[in-house]
Amino acid sequence: MAKKIRVTVWNEYRHEKRNEKVAQIYPKGIHGAIAEFLQKYPDIETRTATLDEPDHGLGGDVLDDTDVLIWWGHTAHEEVKDEIVNKVYNRILDGMGLIVLHSGHASKIFRKVCGTNSDQLRWREIGEMERIWVIEPGHPIVEGLDEYIEIPHVEMYGERFDIPAPETLVFISWFEGGEVFRSGCCYTRGKGKIFYFRPGHETFPIYHQKEIQRVIYNAVRWAKPVDGPKPIFGNVEPLENIRGEQELS
Amino acid sequence: MAKKIRVTVWNEYRHEKRNEKVAQIYPKGIHGAIAEFLQKYPDIETRTATLDEPDHGLGGDVLDDTDVLIWWGHTAHEEVKDEIVNKVYNRILDGMGLIVLHSGHASKIFRKVCGTNSDQLRWREIGEMERIWVIEPGHPIVEGLDEYIEIPHVEMYGERFDIPAPETLVFISWFEGGEVFRSGCCYTRGKGKIFYFRPGHETFPIYHQKEIQRVIYNAVRWAKPVDGPKPIFGNVEPLENIRGEQELS
Amino acid sequence: MAKKIRVTVWNEYRHEKRNEKVAQIYPKGIHGAIAEFLQKYPDIETRTATLDEPDHGLGGDVLDDTDVLIWWGHTAHEEVKDEIVNKVYNRILDGMGLIVLHSGHASKIFRKVCGTNSDQLRWREIGEMERIWVIEPGHPIVEGLDEYIEIPHVEMYGERFDIPAPETLVFISWFEGGEVFRSGCCYTRGKGKIFYFRPGHETFPIYHQKEIQRVIYNAVRWAKPVDGPKPIFGNVEPLENIRGEQELS
Amino acid sequence: MAKKIRVTVWNEYRHEKRNEKVAQIYPKGIHGAIAEFLQKYPDIETRTATLDEPDHGLGGDVLDDTDVLIWWGHTAHEEVKDEIVNKVYNRILDGMGLIVLHSGHASKIFRKVCGTNSDQLRWREIGEMERIWVIEPGHPIVEGLDEYIEIPHVEMYGERFDIPAPETLVFISWFEGGEVFRSGCCYTRGKGKIFYFRPGHETFPIYHQKEIQRVIYNAVRWAKPVDGPKPIFGNVEPLENIRGEQELS
Numbered sequence: 001m002a003k004k005i006r007v008t009v010w011n012e013y014r015h016e017k018r019n020e021k022v023a024q025i026y027p028k029g030i031h032g033a034i035a036e037f038l039q040k041y042p043d044i045e046t047r048t049a050t051l052d053e054p055d056h057g058l059g060g061d062v063l064d065d066t067d068v069l070i071w072w073g074h075t076a077h078e079e080v081k082d083e084i085v086n087k088v089y090n091r092i093l094d095g096m097g098l099i100v101l102h103s104g105h106a107s108k109i110f111r112k113v114c115g116t117n118s119d120q121l122r123w124r125e126i127g128e129m130e131r132i133w134v135i136e137p138g139h140p141i142v143e144g145l146d147e148y149i150e151i152p153h154v155e156m157y158g159e160r161f162d163i164p165a166p167e168t169l170v171f172i173s174w175f176e177g178g179e180v181f182r183s184g185c186c187y188t189r190g191k192g193k194i195f196y197f198r199p200g201h202e203t204f205p206i207y208h209q210k211e212i213q214r215v216i217y218n219a220v221r222w223a224k225p226v227d228g229p230k231p232i233f234g235n236v237e238p239l240e241n242i243r244g245e246q247e248l249s
Numbered sequence: 250m251a252k253k254i255r256v257t258v259w260n261e262y263r264h265e266k267r268n269e270k271v272a273q274i275y276p277k278g279i280h281g282a283i284a285e286f287l288q289k290y291p292d293i294e295t296r297t298a299t300l301d302e303p304d305h306g307l308g309g310d311v312l313d314d315t316d317v318l319i320w321w322g323h324t325a326h327e328e329v330k331d332e333i334v335n336k337v338y339n340r341i342l343d344g345m346g347l348i349v350l351h352s353g354h355a356s357k358i359f360r361k362v363c364g365t366n367s368d369q370l371r372w373r374e375i376g377e378m379e380r381i382w383v384i385e386p387g388h389p390i391v392e393g394l395d396e397y398i399e400i401p402h403v404e405m406y407g408e409r410f411d412i413p414a415p416e417t418l419v420f421i422s423w424f425e426g427g428e429v430f431r432s433g434c435c436y437t438r439g440k441g442k443i444f445y446f447r448p449g450h451e452t453f454p455i456y457h458q459k460e461i462q463r464v465i466y467n468a469v470r471w472a473k474p475v476d477g478p479k480p481i482f483g484n485v486e487p488l489e490n491i492r493g494e495q496e497l498s
Numbered sequence: 499m500a501k502k503i504r505v506t507v508w509n510e511y512r513h514e515k516r517n518e519k520v521a522q523i524y525p526k527g528i529h530g531a532i533a534e535f536l537q538k539y540p541d542i543e544t545r546t547a548t549l550d551e552p553d554h555g556l557g558g559d560v561l562d563d564t565d566v567l568i569w570w571g572h573t574a575h576e577e578v579k580d581e582i583v584n585k586v587y588n589r590i591l592d593g594m595g596l597i598v599l600h601s602g603h604a605s606k607i608f609r610k611v612c613g614t615n616s617d618q619l620r621w622r623e624i625g626e627m628e629r630i631w632v633i634e635p636g637h638p639i640v641e642g643l644d645e646y647i648e649i650p651h652v653e654m655y656g657e658r659f660d661i662p663a664p665e666t667l668v669f670i671s672w673f674e675g676g677e678v679f680r681s682g683c684c685y686t687r688g689k690g691k692i693f694y695f696r697p698g699h700e701t702f703p704i705y706h707q708k709e710i711q712r713v714i715y716n717a718v719r720w721a722k723p724v725d726g727p728k729p730i731f732g733n734v735e736p737l738e739n740i741r742g743e744q745e746l747s
Numbered sequence: 748m749a750k751k752i753r754v755t756v757w758n759e760y761r762h763e764k765r766n767e768k769v770a771q772i773y774p775k776g777i778h779g780a781i782a783e784f785l786q787k788y789p790d791i792e793t794r795t796a797t798l799d800e801p802d803h804g805l806g807g808d809v810l811d812d813t814d815v816l817i818w819w820g821h822t823a824h825e826e827v828k829d830e831i832v833n834k835v836y837n838r839i840l841d842g843m844g845l846i847v848l849h850s851g852h853a854s855k856i857f858r859k860v861c862g863t864n865s866d867q868l869r870w871r872e873i874g875e876m877e878r879i880w881v882i883e884p885g886h887p888i889v890e891g892l893d894e895y896i897e898i899p900h901v902e903m904y905g906e907r908f909d910i911p912a913p914e915t916l917v918f919i920s921w922f923e924g925g926e927v928f929r930s931g932c933c934y935t936r937g938k939g940k941i942f943y944f945r946p947g948h949e950t951f952p953i954y955h956q957k958e959i960q961r962v963i964y965n966a967v968r969w970a971k972p973v974d975g976p977k978p979i980f981g982n983v984e985p986l987e988n989i990r991g992e993q994e995l996s
Contacts, residue, residue: 177985238924487675
């Protein structure tokens, strides 16, 4: 049997403890809700980690044992220790997948892999409607979807969003109030795959919505590490006189 | 003095002759209107060509003498002769710029350079509002613009638009009725640069709008040919023993 | 059990019948050799098709029953009927994967999806050495590889290769005689994924080489269709008043 | 008359003071050599800045008065103050162009905009030959070049180079010893354009070579700021009820 994909769902986990409305929507925290629906898929195993645990729950071997890390943060990005951010960064370059959700666009780790001020965008919180259009209907991340996803009430994010042009732009959002947004963005950094996915908010039940769950599941599968080459870096000898032999099957 | 950019504005030129409303908006044809505003720029010289001229106005040396070709067609794409399409195609690969406007997405030449069924998209003609967002504020094509362009009444084009992912996505449109669209798309084919720009319609005065004119002007400058290398194709000798000498300044 | 990926290996199949040396290397044809090693993988089932069969072996339901089509042609590209090329093209846009090998760069179908004169490149046939470097070590197509593949004797292909910039450039080749080449190029056209892979020639046993076989297998898995949305094209109603309900899990 | 492009050439400027051989090749420093040839172009004005000046020569209004910054560093990357790196970074996001040369791949600023460990690559210093192939013959950066540039003696850099896939890959290098390298890489970060150009070394007269000078000049022109929109970030009102009027020409 194929090995399961090991997912760690990271959450700031502050709103849920302080705001009753959020607690009602996500009684086990946003991380709990995401881990719960992912856990139902037979090819995935999950664990969770949160800001206020020691080392933000990412100490020891946790990252080494993680194939894909999901990141949700909002109000406490600056409390994430640089040392942990650097550990996450190096694991991504070494192949771990990263899925950044919603307000995670302003997290230290996403800004670091973007190389831009990805915290910069337009926003508005009046509960307007969002329609998320599939731009690449052949991409693995849209498996099982219809041509758009509709979310009745959301916080709006609008362009200009200060990110590098995605390698693949999977979704574009339309908002009732007049904005558009690049809502599903694929990147590669080192050997790691990164997916930014806009939907999600603490005061709307967006991570309970079936299509959103499907996208996150698809993204986990897309972002899982590949057992590719381990490049040699540094000072090397010329190869020119070493004509290899062909190993035939 | 720098050489002017030689622009040929091509138009199907049927609507204007048959439909009084269109004729009122574009008394000299859409090609006439575009050539007229471009001609005001000191670095541009224009000529026009239309479907019903011999060789669609693109015979003889016209294409060889063209730096950037602007293409507007709508109802008669199939009447454009394959022989002329191939001439245009080869000139693009050899460096001529191509700007495809609005319904030109379904033209033979754009389908040919896309390698997809770029005639496929959603559309609706109820005169709704369009807001065109600048996605890449550092791109030469958005010089002089604000962060969005608003057009009060348009024909809507919506995703899914069956094009290859643009090399640079410059604009995304928002429509009142709920759709989004990749409205400014840059491609390279051979040595030629191609820009697809969505706005424009025969029954709305869109090519009289200042920002739209500015985009077309910017795109002409961006798409003009570069005097780059002329690659050698075909059977070649090994280069390994020819160690060149360095020509120092 | 998961459904197998249905691969059709297409071959021009002329060299093998006319040239004894080629027949010795590929006694069952290049298509036979490729089908044979792919067939050993438990998740793949193969069939073959060749130029001189009726409809080039691609009539009836063959394409509808194909998830990934592998294409090898060399001397008879022009004999492939346009009607079959168009069928293949439409199946790609509808989601079928396409893997184009070596001299298939000049095939009608690859030129059509490129939108360039992809038959244009430098070449030389002196049996020099090629070293194929992995540029994206995290890409699914390089699973199980080392940082380069070495082939002792090849026909050289060199830049400038007149293709659109690949969406992902997976491999770059180095040749003894002084050239480089973009040897592993990913594209999306419509819902279909396309991979161009340079190695392979009729007079060298390249498709018997283990790493080459691994790349082709990986590419098949990468290029298989995704069950994504079926976009609606054409004239549509505005969506703005239809606020959907959220289907929660 | 058009405004000149204001170029600041930044150099670590250590080798030239400590190593006689380097001093002979670049008696005014590498910055001096680059500024000198750029200064000959009528559309460019230059200044220089070096590590050991106060604020590394980039204090006060220097960066605000710079359209394009050229960066050469090698042994003292870590001595560049984070505060200055951040100033440079913010100016890039705001539109300033950046050209990173050779060993500048390991500089703090390039690693920051890459979002990867771009200091990671293969290297070798045996004075082998390099041939730099033009991959995009229609790109403004290759204006005036032949299809390749040959440099008789260089330090080799080889793949895997840990950078994000360039938005445009302009050059690929071939090295005598068996490696390849992505030698001309375009990126956009915020409103700023970035070009990484591999050639150059302190012990070879590479910046005296005419074609190399031409590439740097072309890159300056390509990377100069565009007077595009200044996006509004942050909390915004809905736009939906403000139907703009069309300003016609």
